[in-house]
Amino acid sequence: MMYLADVGALARKDLRLELRARDTLPAMLLFVLSTLVVFHFVLPGDSSELAAKGLLWVAIVFTALLGLSRAFAAEREQGVIDGLVLAPSDRSAIWVGKALSVLAFLVLAEVVALPAFALFFGGVDGPMVAGIALADVGIAAVGTLLAAMAAASRARELLLPLLFLPLAIPIIVGGVGASVTSDPGRYLGFLGLYDALFAIICWASFEYVVTE
Amino acid sequence: MSTWLRNNRLAALAALAFALITASIALIFFYAPVDADGLNQKIFYFHVGIALTAYACFAWGGWKALRVLWKGDENADLESYVAIHQGVIFGALTLVTGSIWARYRWGHWWEWHEDQLVLFLVLFLFYAAYFMLRFSVPAGPRRANLSAVYALFGVALVPVSILAIRLSERFIHPVAFDRYGPNMAGSQFFTFCVSWAAMLTLAATLYNVELAGKRIDVRLRELREALR
Amino acid sequence: MGVAGRDYSGMVIRARGVEKRYGDKRVLRGVGFDVARDGFLLVTGPNGSGKTTLLRLCAGLAVPTAGELEVTPERGRIGYLAHESLVYRELTALENLDLYGRLYRVAERRERIGMLLERFGLWDARHDRADSYSRGMLQRLALSRALLHDPDLLVLDEPYSGLDEEGASLLDRELEERRPSCAFVIATHDPARIAPLATSKLVLA
Numbered sequence: 001m002m003y004l005a006d007v008g009a010l011a012r013k014d015l016r017l018e019l020r021a022r023d024t025l026p027a028m029l030l031f032v033l034s035t036l037v038v039f040h041f042v043l044p045g046d047s048s049e050l051a052a053k054g055l056l057w058v059a060i061v062f063t064a065l066l067g068l069s070r071a072f073a074a075e076r077e078q079g080v081i082d083g084l085v086l087a088p089s090d091r092s093a094i095w096v097g098k099a100l101s102v103l104a105f106l107v108l109a110e111v112v113a114l115p116a117f118a119l120f121f122g123g124v125d126g127p128m129v130a131g132i133a134l135a136d137v138g139i140a141a142v143g144t145l146l147a148a149m150a151a152a153s154r155a156r157e158l159l160l161p162l163l164f165l166p167l168a169i170p171i172i173v174g175g176v177g178a179s180v181t182s183d184p185g186r187y188l189g190f191l192g193l194y195d196a197l198f199a200i201i202c203w204a205s206f207e208y209v210v211t212e
Numbered sequence: 213m214s215t216w217l218r219n220n221r222l223a224a225l226a227a228l229a230f231a232l233i234t235a236s237i238a239l240i241f242f243y244a245p246v247d248a249d250g251l252n253q254k255i256f257y258f259h260v261g262i263a264l265t266a267y268a269c270f271a272w273g274g275w276k277a278l279r280v281l282w283k284g285d286e287n288a289d290l291e292s293y294v295a296i297h298q299g300v301i302f303g304a305l306t307l308v309t310g311s312i313w314a315r316y317r318w319g320h321w322w323e324w325h326e327d328q329l330v331l332f333l334v335l336f337l338f339y340a341a342y343f344m345l346r347f348s349v350p351a352g353p354r355r356a357n358l359s360a361v362y363a364l365f366g367v368a369l370v371p372v373s374i375l376a377i378r379l380s381e382r383f384i385h386p387v388a389f390d391r392y393g394p395n396m397a398g399s400q401f402f403t404f405c406v407s408w409a410a411m412l413t414l415a416a417t418l419y420n421v422e423l424a425g426k427r428i429d430v431r432l433r434e435l436r437e438a439l440r
Numbered sequence: 441m442g443v444a445g446r447d448y449s450g451m452v453i454r455a456r457g458v459e460k461r462y463g464d465k466r467v468l469r470g471v472g473f474d475v476a477r478d479g480f481l482l483v484t485g486p487n488g489s490g491k492t493t494l495l496r497l498c499a500g501l502a503v504p505t506a507g508e509l510e511v512t513p514e515r516g517r518i519g520y521l522a523h524e525s526l527v528y529r530e531l532t533a534l535e536n537l538d539l540y541g542r543l544y545r546v547a548e549r550r551e552r553i554g555m556l557l558e559r560f561g562l563w564d565a566r567h568d569r570a571d572s573y574s575r576g577m578l579q580r581l582a583l584s585r586a587l588l589h590d591p592d593l594l595v596l597d598e599p600y601s602g603l604d605e606e607g608a609s610l611l612d613r614e615l616e617e618r619r620p621s622c623a624f625v626i627a628t629h630d631p632a633r634i635a636p637l638a639t640s641k642l643v644l645a
Binding site for chain 3: 002005006009010013016017020021074077078079080082083084085086087088089211212
């Protein structure tokens with residue numbers, strides 16, 4: 001199918017760009033590690049393990065924001081986004097391709113962050129990882145669309161966190177719930193619902209975000 | 213009579229709002245029975261009506277946003293913006309009245325296990341970002357599109373946030389919470405309905421006033437441009 | 441209006457009273473013109489007169505605020521050259537053109553890319569990243585991108601800017617060769633060079 005071929009070409013392009021520029025992923029890795037270290041100093045001595053788990057989600061969301069703020073940087077330069085929009089391919093393919101690459105970077109950052117978290121604070125288990133996986137999908141989906149919006153504005157880096165954080169609250173609730181409660185299934189289901197709902201909305205509305 | 217009504221719709225709406233507000237205040241203070249909580253409970257009549265009106269404004273804004281995308285109607289962009297503006301105003305009022313109510317009911321100015329309050333806090337942040345978005349994009353079809361898509365995200369966010377807040381209760385406050393349910397006596401319910409109608413009419417009046425003002429602004433600028 | 445047969449027996453572009461406003465600022469007012477299947481429209485005017493905006497409208501990147509603008513070729517049959525190069529700086533010429541070739545469903549992609557790179561004298565630099573290109577080379581790459589899918593309508597915004605003599609004559613040759621099979625809308629500061637090719641002229645104030 002042409003659509004999948006387009007998505008593939010676009011996602012490959014983004015991964016190749018990061019391989020060449022090598023700025024976003026290292027920054028995300030360093031950021032998430034530094035944040036975890038800061039958490040050690042933030043948590044009072046008698047805090048429960050649960051508090052640390054909650055804070056992990058803060059680290060994930062802000063690391064994601066770091067990556068998302070760079071998501072459309074290459075397209076902004078040289079007006080490339082116009083080139084992509086003019087192509088006969090479906091505009092939503094741009095969103096899918098970009099979201100896939102954002103997801104890849106986020107997962108790679110977590111591959112480093114989670115072992116570090118387990119080392120510093122302990123307690124990484126199955127439901128937590130499942131929660132992180134589902135949350136990543138939601139973050140990538142919504143974050144990519146909002147990053148495109150922010151790229152079209154004058155305020156750019158300032159705007160993206162403002163747009164993103166209210167929409168990230170349900171993701172955080174789902175993720176923290178899956179990590180700390182004894183009933184993670186409910187929260188994982190909620191995350192799945194969020195992902196499905198917002199992925200559909202993003203897919204349908206991306207066209208309007210990049211065209212006049 | 214009906215011609216006068218048609219020509220002076222805004223004035224008639226304003227008059228109706230005034231009448232309903234007066235009526236609701238009268239009912240609240242002189243008709244509705246004083247509750248176990250005392251006089252302080254009266255704020256409830258305002259609070260819930262204002263909250264529901266805020267929802268209505270956001271819903272109207274979302275509807276107009278849909279028309280922007282669907283029909284490419286740029287007039288609808290202005291209407292969506294004004295509706296959301298009204299929604300944010302009433303949303304802020306919801307937070308204020310809700311805070312006052314929390315103070316009288318539980319003794320502190322904020323209560324995290326009051327679902328409504330938390331929801332409005334999230335929505336307030338969301339729609340405040342809407343304005344940041346609008347201010348940072350130059351006027352034109354792009355701004356209309358971005359605002360519309362974001363407004364529709366807001367509509368989807370409401371049920372999702374409600375669910376999220378309920379779910380979060382379980383690990384934040386393992387305390388049983390009670391809610392001021394609709395188990396009201398008939399007279400209370402009637403008073404509530406009148407207050408709600410008053411708030412809606414007030415919102416509609418303010419909406420139309422602001423919309424008219426903004427339309428005049430736009431027209432004025434167009435004329436100025438045309439004369440250049 | 442057969443899409444498959446690409447038959448534009450009528451006009452390729454029809455514009456009547458086209459206006460474009462961004463908020464309060466009116467960039468274009470009351471613009472009207474026709475471009476036939478083998479037409480060549482030259483657009484001139486001082487800076488800020490709305491040339492770029494008009495070309496963006498023709499390419500389909502913007503919609504008019506008022507008036508009628510009918511552009512017959514569909515999205516994939518229009519070639520657009522902007523002030524920016526529309527290429528990724530960290531990718532090579534080959535990678536950039538390959539991406540666009542895929543998105544535009546170009547048949548015999550590799551051959552076509554090779555041919556274009558050669559015609560514009562970029563073959564030797566095909567594996568170099570676009571950010572290592574000089575201004576002139578970047579412009580040639582941008583032109584290759586615009587021509588890659590053999591469009592029926594070429595919308596070029598100051599195509600000669602940044603080109604040296606050699607590049608300019610390569611472009612001249614390209615325009616002459618495509619003249620019969622393609623419609624053109626070209627904005628330029630230097631109308632003298634391509635005036636001979638033009639069938640109509642539009643001066644924006």
